[in-house]
Amino acid sequence: MPAVLATSETLGEKLEVRGVTRRTFLAFCTSLTATLALPSVFSERIAHALETSAKPTLIWLEFQDCAGNTESFLRAHNPGVAELILDILSLDYHETIMAAAGTQAEAAKEVALEPGGHILVVEGSVPTADGGVYCTIAGRTALQQLEEAAEGAAAIINVGTCSSFGGIPAASPNPTGAKGVPDVVKNVPIINLPGCPMNVDNLLGTIAHYLTFGALPATDGQARPLFAYGQRIHDNCERRAHFDAGQFALEWGDEGHRKGWCLYKLGCKGPTTFHNCPSQRWNMGTSWPVGAGHGCVGCSEADFWDTMSPFYERLPKPPGFGVTTTADQIGLGIVAATAIGFGAHGVAKVIQHRRADGNSEEPVPETTVDEKGSDE
Amino acid sequence: MARIVVDPVTRIEGHLRVEVEVDGGSVTDAWSSCTMWRGIETILKGRDPRDAWYFTQRICGVCTTVHALASVRAVENALGIVPPLNAQLIRNLIALSQFVQDHVVHFYHLHALDWVDVVSALDADPAATAELASSISDYPRSGASHFAAVQTRLANFVAGGRLGPFAQGYWGHSAYKLPPEANLMAVSHYLDALDFQREYIRIHAILGGKNPHLQTYLVGGMAVPIDPNSQNAINAGTLLELRKLLESGLRFVSQAYIPDVLAVASFYTDWAAIGSGLGNYMAFGDFPTGTQNPSVDPEALYLPSGLILNNDLSTVVPLDPTKITEYVAHSWFNYEEGDEVPLPPFEGETSPNYTGPEPPYEFLDTDNKYSWLKSPRYDDLPVEVGPLARMLVAYGSGHTRVKELVDFVLGTLGVGAEALFSTLGRTAARAIEAQVLAEHSLTVLDQLAANISGGDIAIHNGELWEPSSWPDTASGFGMHEAPRGALSHWVTIADGAIDHYQIVVPSTWNAGPRDGNGTSGAYESALLGTPIADPTQPLEILRTVHSFDPCMACAAHILDKDGNPIVEVSVT
Numbered sequence: 025m026p027a028v029l030a031t032s033e034t035l036g037e038k039l040e041v042r043g044v045t046r047r048t049f050l051a052f053c054t055s056l057t058a059t060l061a062l063p064s065v066f067s068e069r070i071a072h073a074l075e076t077s078a079k080p081t082l083i084w085l086e087f088q089d090c091a092g093n094t095e096s097f098l099r100a101h102n103p104g105v106a107e108l109i110l111d112i113l114s115l116d117y118h119e120t121i122m123a124a125a126g127t128q129a130e131a132a133k134e135v136a137l138e139p140g141g142h143i144l145v146v147e148g149s150v151p152t153a154d155g156g157v158y159c160t161i162a163g164r165t166a167l168q169q170l171e172e173a174a175e176g177a178a179a180i181i182n183v184g185t186c187s188s189f190g191g192i193p194a195a196s197p198n199p200t201g202a203k204g205v206p207d208v209v210k211n212v213p214i215i216n217l218p219g220c221p222m223n224v225d226n227l228l229g230t231i232a233h234y235l236t237f238g239a240l241p242a243t244d245g246q247a248r249p250l251f252a253y254g255q256r257i258h259d260n261c262e263r264r265a266h267f268d269a270g271q272f273a274l275e276w277g278d279e280g281h282r283k284g285w286c287l288y289k290l291g292c293k294g295p296t297t298f299h300n301c302p303s304q305r306w307n308m309g310t311s312w313p314v315g316a317g318h319g320c321v322g323c324s325e326a327d328f329w330d331t332m333s334p335f336y337e338r339l340p341k342p343p344g345f346g347v348t349t350t351a352d353q354i355g356l357g358i359v360a361a362t363a364i365g366f367g368a369h370g371v372a373k374v375i376q377h378r379r380a381d382g383n384s385e386e387p388v389p390e391t392t393v394d395e396k397g398s399d400e
Numbered sequence: 401m402a403r404i405v406v407d408p409v410t411r412i413e414g415h416l417r418v419e420v421e422v423d424g425g426s427v428t429d430a431w432s433s434c435t436m437w438r439g440i441e442t443i444l445k446g447r448d449p450r451d452a453w454y455f456t457q458r459i460c461g462v463c464t465t466v467h468a469l470a471s472v473r474a475v476e477n478a479l480g481i482v483p484p485l486n487a488q489l490i491r492n493l494i495a496l497s498q499f500v501q502d503h504v505v506h507f508y509h510l511h512a513l514d515w516v517d518v519v520s521a522l523d524a525d526p527a528a529t530a531e532l533a534s535s536i537s538d539y540p541r542s543g544a545s546h547f548a549a550v551q552t553r554l555a556n557f558v559a560g561g562r563l564g565p566f567a568q569g570y571w572g573h574s575a576y577k578l579p580p581e582a583n584l585m586a587v588s589h590y591l592d593a594l595d596f597q598r599e600y601i602r603i604h605a606i607l608g609g610k611n612p613h614l615q616t617y618l619v620g621g622m623a624v625p626i627d628p629n630s631q632n633a634i635n636a637g638t639l640l641e642l643r644k645l646l647e648s649g650l651r652f653v654s655q656a657y658i659p660d661v662l663a664v665a666s667f668y669t670d671w672a673a674i675g676s677g678l679g680n681y682m683a684f685g686d687f688p689t690g691t692q693n694p695s696v697d698p699e700a701l702y703l704p705s706g707l708i709l710n711n712d713l714s715t716v717v718p719l720d721p722t723k724i725t726e727y728v729a730h731s732w733f734n735y736e737e738g739d740e741v742p743l744p745p746f747e748g749e750t751s752p753n754y755t756g757p758e759p760p761y762e763f764l765d766t767d768n769k770y771s772w773l774k775s776p777r778y779d780d781l782p783v784e785v786g787p788l789a790r791m792l793v794a795y796g797s798g799h800t801r802v803k804e805l806v807d808f809v810l811g812t813l814g815v816g817a818e819a820l821f822s823t824l825g826r827t828a829a830r831a832i833e834a835q836v837l838a839e840h841s842l843t844v845l846d847q848l849a850a851n852i853s854g855g856d857i858a859i860h861n862g863e864l865w866e867p868s869s870w871p872d873t874a875s876g877f878g879m880h881e882a883p884r885g886a887l888s889h890w891v892t893i894a895d896g897a898i899d900h901y902q903i904v905v906p907s908t909w910n911a912g913p914r915d916g917n918g919t920s921g922a923y924e925s926a927l928l929g930t931p932i933a934d935p936t937q938p939l940e941i942l943r944t945v946h947s948f949d950p951c952m953a954c955a956a957h958i959l960d961k962d963g964n965p966i967v968e969v970s971v972t
Contacts, residue, residue: 091953121565122411129568202438276625277626
């Protein structure tokens with residue numbers, strides 16, 4: 025059992041008391057298992073871990089943020105946020121939600137930090153220029169607040185691209201010297217859940233993984249859990265068949281757009297973005313940006329504000345990589361340098377099919393017709 | 401005399417600090433400070449104006465639609481682009497549902513705990529609670545067994561000894577006036593509202609791909625296609641689902657939100673004489689009924705524009721956007737020509753200049769600069785913006801539905817119109833507005849369905865999509881009524897890129913520091929005279945500040961102007 029767990033009343037007991045049926049609870053565990061991309065047999069193990077674990081302490085800090093990840097947290101379903109804050113977690117500090125303010129709020133945090141072993145959730149980037157004056161809370165800088173709360177933490181979970189990588193405040197020219205948490209805190213295990221905002225399903229999945237297996241989930245080279253960021257958007261996209269068939273939306277509202285064809289030519293960054301949006305979707309599985317009709321902008325990638333914009337320009341020259349590629353294989357350097365693109369496999373398909381399709385007069389951009397570097 | 405610091409002000413968006421002086425049991429002076437700044441307008445410089453909505457949207461994840469909409473309106477205004485009617489109506493639907501969502505979450509999750517003593521609910525009689533609930537509303541989850549279950553749940557939670565977000569609250573404070581039964585009912589609805597907001601906001605996932613941070617705005621229209629004969633576009637099934645969700649919003653507002661506000665307010669009518677503030681109110685108006693850009697064509701808006709000055713409801717002063725300026729006299733910025741003279745948005749400047757105390761600090765230097773907010777003024781006057789301003793302007797303009805509801809609420813509480821100018825008035829106005837706009841959202845959906853059935857499926861005007869079709873330089877502004885008040889974006893485009901961008905935000909109007917004349921803004925002014933029963937517990941301060949629904953990430957922004965180093969962004 026991880027150190028974070030104190031031995032007090034367990035979730036199983038709590039749920040019994042408030043009359044949550046076992047069936048409802050198991051349905052929740054099944055959905056978490058799916059989020060975690062685990063075989064369904066793990067559902068029971070997750071149920072057991074959640075039932076027998078006491079509430080972990082969560083401290084949620086907000087720095088240079090927009091509260092978008094907080095809002096995403098409020099959209100939690102199965103279990104809902106009421107169950108989360110009353111039964112599953114002890115959310116001892118969260119400025120947007122907590123009743124106390126000022127002195128009382130800071131006192132609540134001190135009490136919660138005292139025993140250590142808490143999970144620290146961070147939202148927003150940390151400004152480092154000019155002595156940190158660009159974000160203060162209770163008269164102390166974001167960095168001072170962060171260092172105190174990180175001390176003794178069992179783990180830090182960065183929710184959103186800002187705390188993971190710096191995000192929009194760190195976009196060029198980064199006026200406040202904004203940094204992601206991994207750049208300023210060392211010696212504490214870190215999980216990054218980038219996305220603008222993060223999908224709350226992935227936060228719950230990470231916490232469930234931790235409680236179930238007593239360890240943080242496996243990650244890629246950017247500390248992103250593989251269960252959520254192990255595959256490219258492009259490879260799981262419901263429009264992928266249209267890409268392979270050379271069927272592209274060319275203008276907003278045209279026939280291809282209305283029929284759900286591929287959005288690559290309208291700027292979609294799905295081919296260079298690692299995230300489980302297509303399978304997990306958003307807001308109780310209702311939809312996701314590409315599903316609704318707008319291209320992916322790559323919001324779970326470091327520095328996407330600079331490397332993926334202008335958002336409506338097609339992806340430039342691809343180095344070529346196939347559907348089994350992970351972010352680590354592509355490499356941080358390539359993403360940072362915007363040498364991005366998609367697999368020659370897909371390009372070949374485009375060439376192969378375009379004679380037979382309505383878009384044939386629209387040439388595939390020269391930069392994408394690049395057979396070099398194929399890893400097929 | 402004692403100086404009280406509230407930092408962080410919680411249950412808001414962002415980082416707000418309030419310092420007040422208390423003498424003889426009430427506030428005698430107040431300073432409002434935003435303690436976070438990112439510089440998003442600086443970051444925008446040199447980028448594609450078609451991307452600006454996506455960048456500015458990240459100013460705030462709570463009011464996650466408002467900057468996107470103001471931004472596309474600004475760029476469309478600059479370039480002379482008229483979006484199709486369908487796009488306009490979809491934008492309206494997204495904005496209207498944002499209002500309902502935002503106002504409900506504000507009342508139940510950000511504001512209610514200022515009035516509702518959670519712990520007192522443990523003493524309630526569930527049967528009496530059921531009686532109370534059924535006497536004010538036909539809301540379904542109002543039986544004695546339901547309230548007993550909520551109470552048991554709460555009792556177990558408290559007995560567990562881990563109060564989580566409710567730890568260190570002001571439970572038992574003498575300013576809490578509700579009987580235990582009203583507290584239990586409110587706690588029950590607090591939990592219900594958590595479920596409601598998650599379900600209702602699926603409207604945004606349907607029309608925007610996800611919430612927060614919807615992703616279907618476009619300069620020139622929307623990216624969500626319409627085609628009754630496609631499974632990948634808005635079709636009859638989508639419209640039906642939207643109707644179901646919009647109706648659920650109207651139901652929750654009319655069955656829970658409005659009755660709850662009235663019930664709570666009836667125990668706090670003394671707060672109808674506290675927190676009045678400036679007496680000047682401004683609304684830009686919004687919700688165009690056709691394809692007009694409300695920034696340039698204020699006619700035919702569902703909610704009207706204008707100003708109410710000196711609490712005089714008999715006169716609505718017409719709005720003139722050229723009278724908007726901003727001061728930095730008490731803000732951590734510098735102006736080239738001196739900080740005492742305000743600048744209009746198109747001539748705004750960037751120059752952050754922190755002169756405050758070195759952190760960690762105990763008090764701000766409130767005689768000098770003390771906030772990352774500027775001080776916007778209209779015709780050199782401080783004005784309040786937000787739901788109260790909009791309802792007052794609509795009331796003064798003779799808006800039929802607003803007038804009906806305002807009169808109904810005043811009559812139910814047995815107070816006169818002067819009660820509107822108060823902390824309680826702000827909270828009531830927000831609920832009234834939620835009702836008016838939830839109703840209007842169904843009208844807009846009808847209009848959208850009618851337009852589609854007439855054969856119009858256009859969602860984007862692509863004539864000026866390519867930057868090569870744009871003039872060398874262009875300027876424009878976009879106005880929008882955000883849930884927290886009047887919002888405007890001001891853009892100058894040169895050679896296909898953003899040359900200058902400025903945002904004047906509702907919470908900047910309300911929360912800004914003193915201006916060059918030493919005049920306070922809305923928060924500072926409204927806090928004067930607030931009674932303080934216990935100087936170590938800032939409950940009453942929170943009531944008035946929360947009545948504005950602060951959004952500090954929105955409020956803290958920066959202006960940009962020539963002379964700033966232009967950093968070339970990566971354009972591949």
